[in-house]
Amino acid sequence: MNRKRSLLQNMLLTLAIVAVLFFCLFPFVQILSTSLKHQFDWGNPSLIPVKINLNAYKELLGFVQATEEQIPATVKKLLENPLITPEQREKILAKYRSTSDVFPFPRFFLNTFLLSASAASVSLALAVLGAYAFSRLRFGGRTIIQRSILFVYMVGGVLLMVPLYQMSVKVGLARTVWGSLLSLLLIYIIQTLPVSLYMLGNYFRTIPYSIEEAATTDGCSRLQSIFVIIIPLSVPMLVTVFVYCFIIAWNEFLFASVFLKQYHMFHTLPLALQSLFVSKNAIWDRIMAASMLTLIPVIVCFMFAMRNLSGGLAEGGVKE
Amino acid sequence: MVSMELTPEQRESRLGWQLIAPCLGVIGLLIIYPILYNIYLSFFDVKLTGDKIFIGLANYERLLKDAAFYGSVLTTIIYLIGTVVGTTLVALLVALLMNIEFPLRSLVRTLILLPYFAPVISVVFGWQFIFDPVNGIYNHVMVEVLGLAAERHNLIGQPKTALFVVIVFDIWKHFPISYLLIVSKLQSINKDQYEAAAIDGYGPFGRFIHVTLPELYFVLGTLVILRLIWNLNKFEDVYLLAPNVQTLPIFTYYTAFTGIIDQGFAASISVVQFALLAFLIYFYVKKVLKW
Numbered sequence: 001m002n003r004k005r006s007l008l009q010n011m012l013l014t015l016a017i018v019a020v021l022f023f024c025l026f027p028f029v030q031i032l033s034t035s036l037k038h039q040f041d042w043g044n045p046s047l048i049p050v051k052i053n054l055n056a057y058k059e060l061l062g063f064v065q066a067t068e069e070q071i072p073a074t075v076k077k078l079l080e081n082p083l084i085t086p087e088q089r090e091k092i093l094a095k096y097r098s099t100s101d102v103f104p105f106p107r108f109f110l111n112t113f114l115l116s117a118s119a120a121s122v123s124l125a126l127a128v129l130g131a132y133a134f135s136r137l138r139f140g141g142r143t144i145i146q147r148s149i150l151f152v153y154m155v156g157g158v159l160l161m162v163p164l165y166q167m168s169v170k171v172g173l174a175r176t177v178w179g180s181l182l183s184l185l186l187i188y189i190i191q192t193l194p195v196s197l198y199m200l201g202n203y204f205r206t207i208p209y210s211i212e213e214a215a216t217t218d219g220c221s222r223l224q225s226i227f228v229i230i231i232p233l234s235v236p237m238l239v240t241v242f243v244y245c246f247i248i249a250w251n252e253f254l255f256a257s258v259f260l261k262q263y264h265m266f267h268t269l270p271l272a273l274q275s276l277f278v279s280k281n282a283i284w285d286r287i288m289a290a291s292m293l294t295l296i297p298v299i300v301c302f303m304f305a306m307r308n309l310s311g312g313l314a315e316g317g318v319k320e
Numbered sequence: 321m322v323s324m325e326l327t328p329e330q331r332e333s334r335l336g337w338q339l340i341a342p343c344l345g346v347i348g349l350l351i352i353y354p355i356l357y358n359i360y361l362s363f364f365d366v367k368l369t370g371d372k373i374f375i376g377l378a379n380y381e382r383l384l385k386d387a388a389f390y391g392s393v394l395t396t397i398i399y400l401i402g403t404v405v406g407t408t409l410v411a412l413l414v415a416l417l418m419n420i421e422f423p424l425r426s427l428v429r430t431l432i433l434l435p436y437f438a439p440v441i442s443v444v445f446g447w448q449f450i451f452d453p454v455n456g457i458y459n460h461v462m463v464e465v466l467g468l469a470a471e472r473h474n475l476i477g478q479p480k481t482a483l484f485v486v487i488v489f490d491i492w493k494h495f496p497i498s499y500l501l502i503v504s505k506l507q508s509i510n511k512d513q514y515e516a517a518a519i520d521g522y523g524p525f526g527r528f529i530h531v532t533l534p535e536l537y538f539v540l541g542t543l544v545i546l547r548l549i550w551n552l553n554k555f556e557d558v559y560l561l562a563p564n565v566q567t568l569p570i571f572t573y574y575t576a577f578t579g580i581i582d583q584g585f586a587a588s589i590s591v592v593q594f595a596l597l598a599f600l601i602y603f604y605v606k607k608v609l610k611w
Contacts, residue, residue: 031446130343139336156553158569163354270441295442
């Protein structure tokens with residue numbers, strides 16, 4: 001195993017590593033590169049922009065107003081045609097105006113952040129209690145509960161889209177903005193709850209009983225020991241689970257599109273980016289800049305939670 | 321106090337139920353009930369407003385005659401085979417590579433996890449751009465650099481080729497998690513086993529077949545079945561990259577929320593998909609977890 005590698009072997013190894021890294025990282029480099037390019041430069045295969053263009057970022061973050069709506073030359077010509085009535089002209093202009101409407105990135109960011117953070121918090125709080133119950137307390141029906149949780153953890157949201165929507169319609173939540181947001185919050189909670197229960201349950205089992213026993217003999221009740229012993233001992237894992245749930249909600253598109261499509265100001269980032277993408281073509285710099293800005297918080301979380309995350313995931317607590 | 325009359329075991333049991341109750345309530349109301357409600361809805365003509373008319377098995381009869389449904393099943397099968405085989409193989413190869421020692425290994429190991437953690441929404445448009453017929457690097461390389469294609473193609477625009485792009489994208493996006501699980505297993509294999517196999521006269525390949533693979537068998541089996549289950553439920557990855565690739569979840573979504581909306585019919589597609597999923601989960605539980 002420890003023998004020296006020959007030159008050829010070293011070269012092959014380097015080549016393989018470079019190939020894997022290229023495969024993994026190229027799309028990210030492409031996104032970054034395009035987000036910084038001017039339109040004339042998009043078709044240029046070189047990844048280094050001829051001239052750095054920060055306008056897309058400035059626009060998205062609200063430092064500058066969106067540039068004048070870009071009306072194609074052919075349409076401009078059409079507008080100059082005297083035969084066109086003012087109403088028609090207004091209609092054509094509106095088409096371009098409505099789509100080049102300001103894209104309130106910070107607003108969408110905040111929507112997504114609040115929704116994801118609330119869902120992850122509620123899910124984590126419920127899961128701490130539940131996971132404690134089935135990993136450390138003995139009670140009748142415990143096994144069946146554990147197995148059912150594993151089962152629901154594999155049932156994806158797609159199977160529930162029709163019934164959940166219908167339930168929301170039936171109780172009247174889908175009629176209003178806040179009702180729709182509440183429905184979405186509840187849906188994000190249940191999409192993350194099984195995986196939180198599963199990951200935390202696995203983790204709590206690794207905490208030695210003796211520590212808790214020592215606390216209970218000191219007069220701590222079981223309930224108190226959750227807060228005094230279990231939670232402080234699990235902080236890294238709690239952070240990991242929180243980040244994990246947060247990312248699931250942050251990424252969610254399906255239900256957001258079902259419930260929030262008509263409420264433009266309440267769009268989450270996935271929904272907003274997708275509408276930006278389908279509503280206009282040829283705005284690659286803005287789309288890529290928005291992609292980068294969506295990516296950054298996740299990369300930050302990722303670096304923050306990295307140490308525990310890989311361990312937690314390797315133990316089998318994964319959900320997609 | 322009442323609790324004084326309970327034995328410690330009873331108190332423990334009661335506390336257990338109290339603590340798990342909120343979770344059970346939420347899961348019951350928002351997962352178990354909807355699964356059953358979905359089956360119920362599949363027997364109705366359901367309007368978006370919530371009005372329902374009982375139509376018996378008509379949705380299922382229609383489903384069995386629907387060419388689009390069979391097309392979607394075929395797409396789903398190709399998608400599942402492509403992604404499951406691709407993800408597992410790439411993950412295995414990369415795990416074997418990352419098990420070799422080289423400078424900066426821990427940095428490389430971290431970097432290759434990035435596709436998995438990146439939000440789908442932040443990377444799909446990058447992929448769209450790569451395959452863009454006008455600006456994309458893919459067409460540039462294929463047409464101008466390698467000359468493998470005579471003209472630029474809109475790969476994502478055509479459902480058939482888009483399926484291929486979706487499969488490659490999914491492999492890229494999901495191999496890191498499989499890789500992570502394989503590499504942690506690889507590290508736990510006892511070095512003595514390799515030395516013993518080397519003494520028995522096995523070369524590197526023989527050692528891989530006789531030592532590594534048997535050790536990885538369980539992990540690989542788990543990964544294959546879990547990937548099947550997860551990808552059967554995949555929506556975002558497919559829909560956002562190529563909305564014209566109609567795997568079952570996307571087919572259901574279109575039926576339930578776009579065009580001629582028919583939620584009862586959509587419910588019946590979900591029921592079929594659920595049956596398939598339940599079978600896979602049962603298989604996973606029986607064969608892999610061995611309950």
